[in-house]
Amino acid sequence: MSNDILKPENIMLNKSLSGKEEAIRYVGGILNEQGYVDKNYVEEMLKREEITSTFMGNYVAIPHGTEEAKHSVHETGITVVTVPEGVDFGGGNIVKLLIGIAGKGNEHLEILSQIAIVCSEEENIDKIIGANTKEEVIEMFSEVN
Template identity: 50%
Template structure:
């Protein structure tokens, strides 16, 4: 199963609060067969314990360690929010990237996504992407 496929890309999502945004990417991970539903609870608990906003208009919600047994396959979901999602303290995410990584893949996937999103040029391309393929072309180069 591919970590990133077209059904994992959500474009032009209307602004919502961070809890709903995390639920949205978590549910997409469930719907696409990457995780079981309890994983979403772990994503919300992670956000309560520390923000998953990494800067540069990007948040990368993922779960607490005690929920990893609910990961079926490694995968990511990219939700594009043109008007942003407020992650608190003035941090607005235009990209909310839900991730689930099995075993050692978790840190590898997280690291690769963070590396892509450190480059403002890449974030700009992702925020302006008009198709799932454009998103895959930017992120997929590293996965």
């Protein structure tokens, strides 16, 4: 994953979030603050979550907008938020790693495949959740070829 997509300012470590909605709003807020999306993209992320959970297993959730949200995306962006204490995504699904995505066109598909490769190894997820620096997180994703 190129470093221009996953920047230090898009990574937040050791956050404490009270629930799924707060978690999605937090992740979407970063994408908005960094100029990747309009504010209404966050609402579309919440709608997406109502349609189908973005919980992927292994403590990972990948919140993103609906198809209708495409017009709210200025450029492809990704944010990584670690929540070591976990946040309840419903149905007993606890999320400790939130990866928010806003994709312009189909650019995000490549990002998703890289995330899938990294997150297919539980050991990698543990390393990201336990990371002390943003650089460690960037390294985890940039090692994927």
